[in-house]
Amino acid sequence: MISEPNFNLTTFDSSESQQKRLHLLGKIAEIGDWSCILTTNTITWSDYLYDFYELDKDFNCSILLENTHFYRESEKEKMRKLIEHAISTKTQCTEEFMIVMNDGRLKWHTTTIYPMLDDHGDLAGLYGVLQNISQKKQIESHKKKEHLYHHILDRLPTELIVRNKEGHCIYANGAAIKCTERRGVMTGMNHSEYHAPGNQIPAAESRHSGVMKECMMHKKPVTCEEKLTDADGIERIYMRNMYPLLDENGDAEFLIEYGVDISARKKSELDLQRMAFVAEKTNGIVMITDHEKKIIWVNNSFERVLGYRSEEVMGLDPADFLQGPETSSKTIREITCSLQSTDAFSGEILNYTKSGNKIWLYLDIAAVYDETGKLINYVAVENDITLIKMAEQRHQKAMEKERELNRFKIQFVSLASHQFRTPLATIRSSIDLLDLKMESIDLNPSFVEFFQKHKAVMAEEIIRMTELMENILDIGRIDEGKIELFKKNLPFRQFMDEFVESNTEPNGQQRKLNYQFDTSDRIISIDEILLRNVLRNIVSNAFKYSEGKPAPELTVTFHDSAYLITIKDYGIGIPEKDQPFLFQSFFRASNAKIFPGNGLGLMIARKLIMIHGGNISFESTSGNGCTVTVQLPL
Numbered sequence: 001m002i003s004e005p006n007f008n009l010t011t012f013d014s015s016e017s018q019q020k021r022l023h024l025l026g027k028i029a030e031i032g033d034w035s036c037i038l039t040t041n042t043i044t045w046s047d048y049l050y051d052f053y054e055l056d057k058d059f060n061c062s063i064l065l066e067n068t069h070f071y072r073e074s075e076k077e078k079m080r081k082l083i084e085h086a087i088s089t090k091t092q093c094t095e096e097f098m099i100v101m102n103d104g105r106l107k108w109h110t111t112t113i114y115p116m117l118d119d120h121g122d123l124a125g126l127y128g129v130l131q132n133i134s135q136k137k138q139i140e141s142h143k144k145k146e147h148l149y150h151h152i153l154d155r156l157p158t159e160l161i162v163r164n165k166e167g168h169c170i171y172a173n174g175a176a177i178k179c180t181e182r183r184g185v186m187t188g189m190n191h192s193e194y195h196a197p198g199n200q201i202p203a204a205e206s207r208h209s210g211v212m213k214e215c216m217m218h219k220k221p222v223t224c225e226e227k228l229t230d231a232d233g234i235e236r237i238y239m240r241n242m243y244p245l246l247d248e249n250g251d252a253e254f255l256i257e258y259g260v261d262i263s264a265r266k267k268s269e270l271d272l273q274r275m276a277f278v279a280e281k282t283n284g285i286v287m288i289t290d291h292e293k294k295i296i297w298v299n300n301s302f303e304r305v306l307g308y309r310s311e312e313v314m315g316l317d318p319a320d321f322l323q324g325p326e327t328s329s330k331t332i333r334e335i336t337c338s339l340q341s342t343d344a345f346s347g348e349i350l351n352y353t354k355s356g357n358k359i360w361l362y363l364d365i366a367a368v369y370d371e372t373g374k375l376i377n378y379v380a381v382e383n384d385i386t387l388i389k390m391a392e393q394r395h396q397k398a399m400e401k402e403r404e405l406n407r408f409k410i411q412f413v414s415l416a417s418h419q420f421r422t423p424l425a426t427i428r429s430s431i432d433l434l435d436l437k438m439e440s441i442d443l444n445p446s447f448v449e450f451f452q453k454h455k456a457v458m459a460e461e462i463i464r465m466t467e468l469m470e471n472i473l474d475i476g477r478i479d480e481g482k483i484e485l486f487k488k489n490l491p492f493r494q495f496m497d498e499f500v501e502s503n504t505e506p507n508g509q510q511r512k513l514n515y516q517f518d519t520s521d522r523i524i525s526i527d528e529i530l531l532r533n534v535l536r537n538i539v540s541n542a543f544k545y546s547e548g549k550p551a552p553e554l555t556v557t558f559h560d561s562a563y564l565i566t567i568k569d570y571g572i573g574i575p576e577k578d579q580p581f582l583f584q585s586f587f588r589a590s591n592a593k594i595f596p597g598n599g600l601g602l603m604i605a606r607k608l609i610m611i612h613g614g615n616i617s618f619e620s621t622s623g624n625g626c627t628v629t630v631q632l633p634l
Helices: 015-029 047-053 061-067 073-089 134-155 174-178 203-218 263-280 300-306 329-342 386-440 445-479 492-502 528-544 576-581 601-611
Strands: 031-037 042-045 093-100 106-117 123-132 159-164 169-172 222-229 235-246 252-261 285-290 295-298 344-352 358-369 375-384 488-491 514-517 523-526 553-559 562-569 615-620 626-633
Touching: 015 031, 015 047, 031 047, 042 047, 042 061, 047 123, 061 073, 073 093, 073 106, 073 123, 106 134, 159 174, 203 222, 203 235, 203 252, 235 263, 285 300, 329 344, 329 358, 358 386, 386 445, 488 492, 492 514, 492 523, 492 528, 492 553, 523 528, 528 562, 528 601, 528 626, 601 615, 601 626
Parallel strands: 514 553
Antiparallel strands: 031 042, 031 123, 093 106, 106 123, 159 169, 159 252, 222 235, 235 252, 285 295, 285 375, 344 358, 358 375, 488 523, 553 562, 562 626, 615 626
């Protein structure tokens, strides 16, 4: 109702009356308007705009956008674009803006711009309407905050309850509502009504009522634990905290109550107590840290072995005082990476005792999690392996010394072998000269026969001695890594056919190999000379140890990208007790002593095949022959 005393109904339609009415309407509706004549750049404001911006009536409104602090840069740019859009399109447009007052208060408004056209349809000016929407924005903001707070509280894993001084539950979050049935909490129910006469009150709820009364009466926070049985019959333990909120007179007006399920933590504590009891009985070091790797418990062995009292190390990171200058940084990184990726670590580390002595420990570290998946502890079990490490170091030194002796032996044998060649050659040439001399003179036939007999023996021994020297030189070259492979590509069947054709029994029965190539032919890259020598050695043994028996068999097959060359004989075989040593230097089976040989052939053959990327294996029983298989990858 218009109640201004100076309003005169007889002059209601006058210009002055209209101005007064527009002023009142604008103030009540919080709406102001302005106009801008483009040709003169003249801007006119209604009274409400001065009130909205809280400016004096003599303010030059044309400098509002450029020379005042009301609009931030982003808002200024938005206003410019709005004006440009209205001018370019000659259409009405609206946008929402925020301004900042001198005291930091925020205000919001909508501005709608209407283009003003002349009789020719050309743009003559702009007319704008500003509406104050600050109250609306504030209400929306409060609602958003209230919704956000409720959203946050409802998502809390802890139970949150607000009670008035009569004991009514006036708010319960999501976690509390889910526990209503086993907790006896219902919105709007008086706690005394819940414990009305005739109701069977569980012991835990009776304690809860007493704690609540104590908190309200003494006006101090109260904490307690209580056990409840859930709907599945599982007993759970809750930590209950109650805080009174006091009014201006100091009386308890509200009670804030929150509860946390600590069943997992209690179980963990019980498990740790049991583990501690066991750990105290063991000789190994046992250490428990929190999730930040700070020590919370050590057993007696920790104090006895490392020399630190438990009170000295509580709250410390064990790395800060156990590791030293010679502790491997690589091992430290491995521990960190392993715990991050697998929650566990097992391995050795060099640590130091309190007295500064080095100690080798074998660690087993494991992470411990609660039922929610939260890391709560690390448990480390450590065993002193210092004596074992010292024995390993002594063994390592002995191995190095043995390797040095082997190098010296190889060098000596190589030198001796070269030196033996000259006298062996001299003996052979001297025998040949004697043989020629005897042919040129007339000698007793019996003497000639005697000479020829012993000449054959000497020649055979020279050959054996020469082969032995060559084998020893081969071993030296292999051990020193001086054997070079000269591979070439060739059809494997052609190679094997030529080998079998040229390898028959050297004497006696003159037997030939029973040969089968039971696979398709393939191109293979091999050192032809090396492989031929290896196979000749194996075939020679097959003939030598099977005299008077069926001829040995040589079969070629293909499996898993490798040729398998199998040489099987029906000779004396190899006793089971001798088989583990067959590929050792100078070893000969106990039933082969009557046959010539030096015990180096198979050992050299195996090393050469391994250099070639293959392998040799055998199967045998005493008296039933032997089967040797050479595996040769493509």
